[in-house]
Amino acid sequence: MIKFFRKIRQQMLTENKVSKYLVYAIGEIVLVVIGILIALQINNWNESRKSRVVEIELLKTIKTDLDRTLIDLKDDYEYHLESQKYGNRFKRFLLGEKMLEDSIFLHFSYLSQDRHFFPNSVGYESFKTSEMNIISNDTLRLEIAELYELTFPRIKEWDESNPRWDISMALHPYVNKHFIITDQLVENQISYSRYPEYKLILKSLDEIRNDNGLQIDLQETFQIRRRKINLNLTGIERIESVLSDINNELEKLISDN
Template structure:
């Protein structure tokens, strides 16, 4: 094609048709520019199509991850609620461990000392988008901004508080490992009873705070899912 256009230009020059040559040259330049613009448009269209597809895949992955996060948050909250109720009951209704209520207290104690779960999010889709810096190219800035806040602030705070809760639980469960195994003893003194409730309270206060954070995180997830859906 280039040889064809070159031959036409050479013929025009050899025939002394300078005016026609200039018009032809300008026309050829215009055609080249149009060709370049068309190529750029096609390239941009392909890039936009790929970005739209990548963003759609990202949001679907995030949607799946957040739904699983919600399910796990629900599980953690569900496991914590009986513990919170048990401590309130132990702290108010059973001021002393004596022969009359030791069996009931022992049952409540066992409920409180069932295994503990803390929340850790599924972050594969988000981390993948962050690692490749793809998240900055996504068009829906409202959703991406909300996700960045969720993962970098809300989830980060939950992880930190989950670790604190685990440390307090580990101390409590180790400190009363014998009682967990054989149950509350009838001869537990008032001072031992008080120490037990004090140690449980140290764990209880943070667990209650942690549960409030989980509930807030769940609301935040719901708002993001509404935007995606």
């Protein structure tokens, strides 16, 4: 092809057709430029397509992480609600309401247990180490970042294992103070279990009901649990919202790709 164009140029110069040669030369330059632009456009299209494939896979990974985190958070939310119910019953017991002896430690055990938040973040960690604009939707990119950098840390802050906000650590000392272990296995325990669990019973009804420190710490754990319930609910709503936007974006990207 190059030899063909060179032959035409030489023929025009030989025939002294300068004006036609100039027109031809300009046309040849235009064709070369157009060819380069087309090649660049094809290259850009290929690169854009590769980026979209990476974006789709990244969003799918983040979606999987959030699906799993949502299941765990909903489970924590329901657990805290149930524990709060046990706490309310135990509080009424301390105020004088009757309760079966076998139920006393059961209620205290449930109200004094806690849950800790561990979000799945494999996709988000990959996102942070890649180019930030790998997620082309600016709004979605910001939503995901806010979820992992603001919402989740707030939930984790109140779920860290420390005396200030850990319900189990706050109430555990009262197990040793007010309950004694028996030689009776807890119901549904397998007799040949390597780690049998034995029943605990109340030492003194009057002592536990007159323990002002327990009353105060119990009230504080109620407030902590209510805070955790509210944070869990906020997290659930935010995850569901972001998941909806991710699903919509994935549908768009897959159809365009």
